[in-house]
Every structure is written in structure tokens, then in C-alpha cells.
Amino acid sequence: MEADVKNVLGSVIIRFGGEIWIKKTWTRKLYEGRLVKNIKNVLKHYDVPYDKIVRRHSRLFLRTDSAMQASLELARIFGISSVSPSLETSSKLEKIIDRSVVLAGHVLKIGNSFAVKCRRVGKHSYSSADVCKVIGQRILDEFGEKMNLRVDLNNPDVGLGVEVRNDEAFVYSDTFDGVGGMPLGTQPRVVGLLSGGTDSAVACWMIMKRGCPVAPVYFDNTPFTDETTTGRALNVAGVLLDWAVGFPRNVYVVQHGENLKRIIENCSKKLTCLFCKRMMYRIAERVAEMKGAEGIVTGEAIGEQASQTITNLKVLSNAVKKYPIHRPLLGFDKSETEAIARRIGTYKISSRKAKGCKAVPSKPATKAKLEEVEESEENLNIKEMIERSIESLKVVKV
Amino acid sequence: MEADVKNVLGSVIIRFGGEIWIKKTWTRKLYEGRLVKNIKNVLKHYDVPYDKIVRRHSRLFLRTDSAMQASLELARIFGISSVSPSLETSSKLEKIIDRSVVLAGHVLKIGNSFAVKCRRVGKHSYSSADVCKVIGQRILDEFGEKMNLRVDLNNPDVGLGVEVRNDEAFVYSDTFDGVGGMPLGTQPRVVGLLSGGTDSAVACWMIMKRGCPVAPVYFDNTPFTDETTTGRALNVAGVLLDWAVGFPRNVYVVQHGENLKRIIENCSKKLTCLFCKRMMYRIAERVAEMKGAEGIVTGEAIGEQASQTITNLKVLSNAVKKYPIHRPLLGFDKSETEAIARRIGTYKISSRKAKGCKAVPSKPATKAKLEEVEESEENLNIKEMIERSIESLKVVKV
Numbered sequence: 001m002e003a004d005v006k007n008v009l010g011s012v013i014i015r016f017g018g019e020i021w022i023k024k025t026w027t028r029k030l031y032e033g034r035l036v037k038n039i040k041n042v043l044k045h046y047d048v049p050y051d052k053i054v055r056r057h058s059r060l061f062l063r064t065d066s067a068m069q070a071s072l073e074l075a076r077i078f079g080i081s082s083v084s085p086s087l088e089t090s091s092k093l094e095k096i097i098d099r100s101v102v103l104a105g106h107v108l109k110i111g112n113s114f115a116v117k118c119r120r121v122g123k124h125s126y127s128s129a130d131v132c133k134v135i136g137q138r139i140l141d142e143f144g145e146k147m148n149l150r151v152d153l154n155n156p157d158v159g160l161g162v163e164v165r166n167d168e169a170f171v172y173s174d175t176f177d178g179v180g181g182m183p184l185g186t187q188p189r190v191v192g193l194l195s196g197g198t199d200s201a202v203a204c205w206m207i208m209k210r211g212c213p214v215a216p217v218y219f220d221n222t223p224f225t226d227e228t229t230t231g232r233a234l235n236v237a238g239v240l241l242d243w244a245v246g247f248p249r250n251v252y253v254v255q256h257g258e259n260l261k262r263i264i265e266n267c268s269k270k271l272t273c274l275f276c277k278r279m280m281y282r283i284a285e286r287v288a289e290m291k292g293a294e295g296i297v298t299g300e301a302i303g304e305q306a307s308q309t310i311t312n313l314k315v316l317s318n319a320v321k322k323y324p325i326h327r328p329l330l331g332f333d334k335s336e337t338e339a340i341a342r343r344i345g346t347y348k349i350s351s352r353k354a355k356g357c358k359a360v361p362s363k364p365a366t367k368a369k370l371e372e373v374e375e376s377e378e379n380l381n382i383k384e385m386i387e388r389s390i391e392s393l394k395v396v397k398v
Numbered sequence: 399m400e401a402d403v404k405n406v407l408g409s410v411i412i413r414f415g416g417e418i419w420i421k422k423t424w425t426r427k428l429y430e431g432r433l434v435k436n437i438k439n440v441l442k443h444y445d446v447p448y449d450k451i452v453r454r455h456s457r458l459f460l461r462t463d464s465a466m467q468a469s470l471e472l473a474r475i476f477g478i479s480s481v482s483p484s485l486e487t488s489s490k491l492e493k494i495i496d497r498s499v500v501l502a503g504h505v506l507k508i509g510n511s512f513a514v515k516c517r518r519v520g521k522h523s524y525s526s527a528d529v530c531k532v533i534g535q536r537i538l539d540e541f542g543e544k545m546n547l548r549v550d551l552n553n554p555d556v557g558l559g560v561e562v563r564n565d566e567a568f569v570y571s572d573t574f575d576g577v578g579g580m581p582l583g584t585q586p587r588v589v590g591l592l593s594g595g596t597d598s599a600v601a602c603w604m605i606m607k608r609g610c611p612v613a614p615v616y617f618d619n620t621p622f623t624d625e626t627t628t629g630r631a632l633n634v635a636g637v638l639l640d641w642a643v644g645f646p647r648n649v650y651v652v653q654h655g656e657n658l659k660r661i662i663e664n665c666s667k668k669l670t671c672l673f674c675k676r677m678m679y680r681i682a683e684r685v686a687e688m689k690g691a692e693g694i695v696t697g698e699a700i701g702e703q704a705s706q707t708i709t710n711l712k713v714l715s716n717a718v719k720k721y722p723i724h725r726p727l728l729g730f731d732k733s734e735t736e737a738i739a740r741r742i743g744t745y746k747i748s749s750r751k752a753k754g755c756k757a758v759p760s761k762p763a764t765k766a767k768l769e770e771v772e773e774s775e776e777n778l779n780i781k782e783m784i785e786r787s788i789e790s791l792k793v794v795k796v
């Protein structure tokens with residue numbers, strides 16, 4: 001879209017997901033209310049000026065002179081399925097035609113094909129088909145010959161959209177896909193185990209997408225890892241929490257190195273990662289209790305690593321009883337997870353060189369037995385380890 | 399591709415996912431072995447004749463006169479990332495050129511643009527760039543003028559691929575995407591709660607995709623549902639298990655109506671779905687124990703239904719202690735789940751009209767309290783309900 005079209009735009013059409021729309025009235029109002037609050041937070045945070053947000057049957061409309069900038073920010077808000085920067089006018093046909101011709105003049109290029117589609121709610125003296133036909137004709141009359149334009153309903157270079165809502169109408173040419181999901185905050189908080197790697201960040205994001213704010217917990221394994229690992233995790237957390245404007249930006253950092261040291265000294269080597277993770281789960285459970293969270297999120301995908309075989313996931317889950325372990329990436333291939341990481345902006349940071357954990361054994365068990373794990377854990381003072389870890393807890397603002 | 403090209407094809411290049419490839423040698427061999435076994439089962443099941451399957455560094459090659467048919471079936475096998483029906487020849491440059499020109503003659507149409515790309519493993523007297531250049535020129539010499547062909551390296555109508563592997567070479571023009579994942583059977587079995595609706599089938603499929611055979615369990619809620627509901631579930635199970643050729647086609651059907659009746663008579667109405675699901679989980683846990691499965695799969699997505707709020711998922715998970723509840727769709731929007739259902743073939747059946755459960759309350763609780771749930775469950779003889787359900791278990795072959 002040309003730079004000067006920005007000056008004629010005055011509104012953004014905000015569409016939200018079908019899942020919100022089919023909720024019962026009071027739930028839907030609650031969700032819409034939360035969505036509006038989240039939108040206001042984002043616009044304020046990114047200094048996008050606006051006049052007001054208007055709710056209409058299955059849509060929101062944002063009045064703003066910065067419709068393009070607003071649209072790009074809105075497309076990153078959970079619960080929004082798509083947005084279109086648009087020109088607003090009244091539902092009088094002549095006004096709609098006029099605005100459409102103005103927009104067409106800005107966006108059509110020489111030799112382009114175009115199409116007009118119309119969506120209409122309310123009673124009007126014209127049909128949706130009338131709108132398309134008359135606007136198409138008027139654009140051809142105005143620019144057709146000198147710009148060599150033609151109509152192509154199936155695969156146009158430019159698609160002009162018209163939404164008529166009772167007394168109002170909106171004309172647009174661009175639609176940006178949103179990320180979908182549910183407005184953040186419509187579900188209770190969960191705790192997310194965040195390592196700084198690709199998977200855990202995507203797992204947290206997937207859960208946030210369904211409305212749950214995530215409190216990230218990072219386990220600092222120094223001296224088995226170092227400050228590069230910690231730095232990477234905090235950077236990833238920052239990008240992740242950019243998706244949660246208006247929510248806390250706290251990362252809970254647990255000193256886990258001493259726990260890992262004791263595990264290596266006292267337990268079966270090939271099970272090291274399982275003991276380590278079971279301790280992480282237990283500590284995360286305590287953090288969840290302290291912070292009023294309702295579950296624990298991890299980035300495990302079946303079979304991706306030795307500790308993530310379906311047998312080992314069972315042994316891991318067994319370590320905590322009060323809170324479920326939520327693993328939204330269970331069925332994902334690594335390539336699918338990476339594609340999401342790229343989209344949400346964590347991929348580059350997660351791929352940054354950082355010290356890998358030096359405690360990982362060379363031959364990790366893929367089929368651990370719960371009895372064996374529990375027996376070996378008897379060599380640990382688990383209660384004391386949890387207490388010390390919780391005492392070590394630091395809150396880092398990112 | 400034209401029908402007569404089938405006659406010249408003699409091989410299929412089978413590519414498998416990067417995740418298998420990066421496993422340690424013995425794990426990779428195990429995975430490759432399972433993949434070959436699954437391929438043989440599928441080819442036998444669909445009566446696709448073939449000569450042999452050859453393993454080469456990061457690829458499998460299938461020798462068959464039915465390369466197109468084989469490719470379409472192979473693209474549905476977990477662990478395969480893509481396949482290309484191809485012409486096989488030796489690595490002598492003149493032979494490769496000859497086969498490329500033959501294939502080009504079959505697949506190029508008048509006015510087409512084309513490109514040649516080459517991948518080479520081993521020592522040869524020519525480079526990959528040589529191969530592309532000389533084949534491109536020879537095709538132009540042969541057909542260029544009379545067919546009005548041109549080379550377009552960036553966006554060709556037809557892309558010809560050449561793979562040279564030591565003494566052998568393969569020439570192809572089509573690549574079909576596979577479903578990726580891990581070969582089925584490389585992970586232990588899990589039990590899958592299958593309702594016949596869209597979500598549970600996709601959830602089971604996602605877990606199968608990562609290598610776990612799934613034993614579907616269907617809970618027959620008659621008289622709150624009826625034979626339309628049961629029929630739909632069994633049909634969905636059939637399509638799902640078409641993805642698991644060579645594995646058992648058993649569906650475990652539990653008579654759950656009596657349980658539901660007692661729940662309605664004795665427990666808090668607004669919590670009905672939670673009591674019902676907690677019973678399902680407990681019974682599934684018993685089935686998992688009986689069948690040597692290592693987990694329980696369900697189709698829940700956060701917030702999709704009242705019973706699936708993050709708070710209620712915690713209450714649900716709490717009903718079983720030995721086996722983890724795996725919920726691969728936790729972070730999915732309904733539209734994302736539906737897209738997968740369409741791809742795997744369950745969508746149409748799952749969308750078929752069936753009697754919805756009549757026991758669902760009009761105002762289900764979205765924030766159940768575990769204490770309240772457990773207190774209300776004291777009115778039930780849970781142990782006896784589980785025993786009776788397990789006794790009612792029927793195995794249906796689909």
C-alpha cells in the first residue's frame with residue numbers, strides 16, 4: 001500500500017475468532033471485554049494514538065489516524081483472527097462508492113486486475129451484489145482506461161472489501177492475519193518451564209495463545225551451564241512476554257546447579273536428566289502454589305530427546321501430583337515447532353550459541369522404570385532440595 | 399504428470415525426517431528398520447507390487463513399476479517427509495542426461511519454463527552444477543524450439559531433480575510431501591479416548607505421528623447418546639487406524655451410560671461433565687494397565703468447552719495418578735484442529751449428525767474446585783463402577 005493512503009484511512013476492522021463468537025452471551029461479553037482491555041494496553045504501550053474502540057455484532061472497530069501502524073500491532077494480539085485498515089463512512093451508497101474510488105485510486109497500479117466484495121448487516125435500499133457491481137463500474141469509469149485495469153473475480157491483484165453495518169460502512173483493501181486464539185487473561189495463570197531453547201518458548205506461547213498468562217521459571221544449572229545459557233533464556237523470555245503487554249514481565253530464576261550436583265553424586269548416571277527434570281517439576285509445583293497458577297507447561301515433544309520417550313514422560317509426570325504437566329508440543333515435529341518459533345520471534349535467540357548442560361550423560365536411558373527412579377531418589381533429600389531451591393528464587397524483570 | 403510417464407518410472411526416492419537422521423547410530427538403525435517394516439506392510443496391504451527397498455545414507459529407494467501409486471501410499475506413512483517417483487539409472491553422466499531428456503519429454507508442456515537441480519553424494523568426474531547445466535542445455539536442444547520452452551531457475555513450471563548416489567542416479571519431476579513424524583511403533587502404545595468428534599481423532603493422530611500406536615477407547619453413553627453416536631465413533635476409528643497399517647484395529651468399547659446415570663442421580667449437576675470425564679480417565683487407566691499402554695491421550699484444547707478451562711483440566715487430571723494425560727491439542731484453535739482433521743480424513747465423518755450427549759448440563763461449571771468434586775464423588779461407589787465398566791468392555795474390530 002502506498003505511503004499516502006495512510007492519510008485517508010481512519011479505522012481498523014478487527015475480526016475475532018469463531019470460538020469466541022459461539023460462546024454463551026455472558027462468556028462472550030467477558031472475552032470481548034478482556035480483548036478490548038488487551039487492545040488498549042497494546043496501543044498505549046506502542047504509543048499508537050486512537051479515538052475509540054466500538055463494539056458491533058462479531059466485530060470491533062478502532063477509530064484511529066494510525067490505522068496501518070495499529071493494524072500491525074493488533075495482528076499480534078491473541079484472540080484477533082484478522083484486521084483490515086479501512087476508510088469509514090456512512091451507509092449511503094453514494095458515500096460508499098466515493099470512498100471506494102478514493103481507496104482504489106491509492107492502491108491500484110497500472111495493469112492491475114481487481115475485485116470488489118461486500119458484507120452487509122442491517123436493512124438497506126441496496127443489496128451486497130449491487131454494491132460490488134456499482135463500485136466496480138465506477139472504478140472502471142474513473143481509472144479503467146488510463147490505468148489499463150480489469151475485473152478478475154477469482155484471482156485479482158487487488159481485492160477491495162466493503163463492510164456495511166447498519167448506518168456505517170467501511171472500505172478496505174488489505175487484511176492482515178492475526179494469530180487467533182483466545183484473549184490473554186481469559187484463563188488462569190500457569191507456570192512455564194523456560195530453558196531458552198526453541199521448544200519451551202513455543203510451548204509457553206501456545207498456552208498463552210489459548211488465554212493463559214504464563215509465569216516463566218528458569219532453572220540456572222551453573223556450573224553445568226553458564227551465563228550464556230542464562231542470558232539466552234532471559235532474552236527469550238523478553239520476546240515471549242512481548243506477546244503479553246499489560247501482564248507481569250517477571251521471570252522466576254531458580255538456582256538448580258547444586259541440585260544437579262547432588263543428583264550426579266548420588267544417583268544412577270543414565271537417569272540424570274530424569275532426576276533433574278523431576279526436581280524441576282517439583283519446584284515448579286511449589287512456584288505454582290505460591291503464585292496461584294493452575295498448571296505447569298513444558299516444551300516436551302514425544303521422542304525428541306531420550307528423556308522424552310513416552311515411557312520417560314510417564315516417569316516424569318509421576319513426580320508431581322497436584323498440578324498437571326501441560327505439553328502442547330507433544331505431537332509436533334521439530335520443524336513444526338521451529339516454524340512457530342520463527343513466527344513469534346524467539347527462533348534466532350534460541351539458536352544462539354550457549355553452553356549446553358555438561359551433566360547430560362552420554363548414554364541416557366530411554367525406558368526408565370519408575371521403581372528404579374524412585375529407589376535411586378531415596379539417596380537424595382528431596383524435601384530439603386526443594387526448600388533450598390525455593391529460598392534461592394529470584395525474580396528478574398525482563 | 400501424463401499417464402504414459404508411469405511406464406518409464408521405476409523407483410521412488412523416500413526421504414525421512416531430519417529428526418530420525420540426527421539420532422545416534424543404533425537408534426537410527428532401529429527407526430529405519432521400523433520404517434522399512436511399516437512401508438512393506440502398507441505396500442502389501444494396498445497390493446502395490448515392488449522389487450525391493452534399498453537403504454542409502456539418509457534415504458530409502460523403492461524399486462517398483464508402480465512408482466506413482468506407491469508414492470501416494472508412502473506419503474501417508476509416519477516418518478516419511480517426502481517421496482519422489484523417479485527414473486533410475488547409473489551415475490554415468492550420459493545415462494543421467496538420457497533419462498532426464500526422456501522424463502522431460504513426458505512432463506514438459508508447450509510454453510513451460512523449467513529448471514534442473516542436482517544433489518550428489520560420492521566421487522564423480524562432474525560437479526552438480528555441470529549436471530544441471532548440461533541437462534538444461536540438452537533439453538533445450540531437444541524440445542526447446544518446437545515446444546517454446548525456457549529456463550527459469552526461480553519459479554519454473556516444472557522442476558527436474560537429479561540425485562546421484564555413488565554409482566546410481568535418480569531423475570524425478572514430482573515431490574509429494576509426507577506427513578513427517580516418527581515411524582509408528584518406535585514408541586510404546588498409548589490408550590486414546592475417542593469420542594467420534596473432530597478433536598479426539600486428531601489428538602490420537604498427532605500422537606501416532608510421533609511413533610506411538612494408539613488403542614482407541616470409546617465410551618458408549620447410551621441412553622444419553624444412541625447408535626448414531628457409536629456408529630460415528632467406530633467409523634472415525636476405522637479411518638484413524640488406516641494410518642496404522644500392520645497394527646491392531648481394535649476399538650475398546652465401554653458401557654458408560656449406567657455410570658453417567660448414577661452421576662446425574664447422585665452428584666452436583668453443574669459438574670456432570672467433570673465427573674463423567676474423571677470416570678473415563680479412571681477406566682482408561684485400567685485399560686492402559688491391561689494392555690501395557692504407557693499413557694492416555696485426549697482431545698482437550700484449553701477453553702474450548704466449559705470442561706476444558708485450565709482450572710477444570712487440573713481437576714480432571716487429578717483423577718488419575720499412575721498414567722499421564724497427554725493432550726496434544728492443548729494450544730490449538732478449533733480451526734487448526736479442523737484443518738488437520740480434513741487432511742487425515744476424519745473431518746467429514748466427525749461432522750456427521752449424531753445424537754449429542756443429553757446429560758450435558760445447561761450451566762456447566764468453568765472453575766470447579768477439587769474439594770467440591772471429591773466431596774460429591776463420595777456419593778458414588780467409584781471402585782464398583784470401574785469394575786463393572788471393565789467387565790462390560792467389548793473389543794470391536796474396525
